Amino acid sequence: MTRTTRLAACAASLVMFLLSLSIGAGEFSLSRLIEDPESLHFLVASRLPRTLAALFTGAALSIAGLILQAMVRNRFVEPSTAGTSQSAALGILLMTLFFPAAPIAVKMLAASILALVGTSLFLMSAHRLPPTQPYLMPLFGIVYGGVIGATVTYIGWQTELLQFIEIWTNGEFSGVMRGRYELLWGTVGAVAIAWWTADRLTVLSLGRDVSIGLGLNYQRTLQLALVIVSVVSALTVVVVGIIPFVGLVVPNIVSRLMGDNLRGTIPWVALCGGLLVLGCDILGRLLRYPYEIPVSTVMGVVGALLFLRLMFGRPTYA
Template sequence: ASLLFKSLAASAAALLGTSLFLMTAHRLPPTQPFLVPLFGLVYGGVIGAAVTFVAWQADLLQYLSVWTNGDFSGVLRGRYELLWLGALMVVIAWIVADRLTIMALGRDASIGLGLDYARMLQLGLIIVSVISALSVVVVGMIPFVGLVVPNIVSRLMGDNMRGTLPFVAASGAILVLGCDILGRLIRYPYEIPVGTMMGCVGGLIFLWLLFRRPSHV
């Protein structure tokens, strides 16, 4: 299949999967918020098992293992141009950033401030699904970037998305680039996929965020 068809199919699958996750997560007891990440792990495991089964049936397990370890070796001319569509979605996210910040306050607070919560939720899902799908199709899966970078920036600069979005993008790019360079140097002239390096570095940063005590305590 062409890269355009892959991107469209991945965007549709990401939108469908995220919508199904949110629909199911809303049914969880609101008094037990820790069930949401637990359900996310189970949900991701089920999807991963289904993908592995399909890859096994189609004799694509090796291709799947390469795809789940993102690297830049396959990013050539004719394969990365669709990322400009992802850049366009980032611009749209920056335009509606103030509304997305209000939406993060919760459904009741958003409606009370005059925001169309359902419409903004749909727009946010489309933006996230398209950007994630395009990045994964072109580069592959790179873990922890969307987990550690926004948390660090929000701790330093607050939750105003319009103000933090450029810093999140720049910090994520610098972190991924640093891991890619490190992966090229450790076993030179061979290369460790950036997804593997990011898994190690991002895991350490994530553990630091979990166990780090606030400075005022």
């Protein structure tokens, strides 16, 4: 990636950040912040939390997808196609049924545990698939995640919690305000841990035998990667819901431009993921202004188009 491209990405980040602060149904202007205390309160209580939530969610899901792809050595998987996000939703549902008064942090912990279990079962099954058929793994992941999602829907239907399930499965930021997004700061720590262990994750992507031959503690690194993916998925599902394609298309785009060295690509995967989700959120606010389209719907269309472009385009490396 050239210096010009990096400067353009930073400039685009600033522009989209300011756009996100300025766009919405409520009357608000950045130029009135100094002279209007209510505008400042509205910025701090609503617009800024929503913008940060979109950036944190996109960055975290992109990193989770990157790590998951390194774990299974397959470019076509992400948390929503490996049963991770659906397992996290199942964890929240079970906590809502049996411990409805539990704090949101406890529900997030339960979602993380279920996401960890669901992802581990996916890995145990996926490693038995023939490596010469790379498309079998995402197909298996879609079916596997669909079964877990159908289980969540069935339980919700039986217990009259379908409306709650809609919140967890359809990602959107309209309800994000100060006091309802702070858990997403935990994703910043997960991204930092991923960058700190980037060299080990890069070796992990070479496979078990090669990793052990190079002196890597394969099992411990795999466990750490599982925890990062599970916690990130649980945090995003608890706060904003499931958003598809982010962890699939962003790591592929960045790797085509910069290669597979995670030490160099993790910051750009996080930045591009945050910008992609923030851009889809802005687009969802503008398409039917003053009404909104959920970011998961917009991301589904944009992500599908990007995925098709990746499938049929010619790879280029910087």
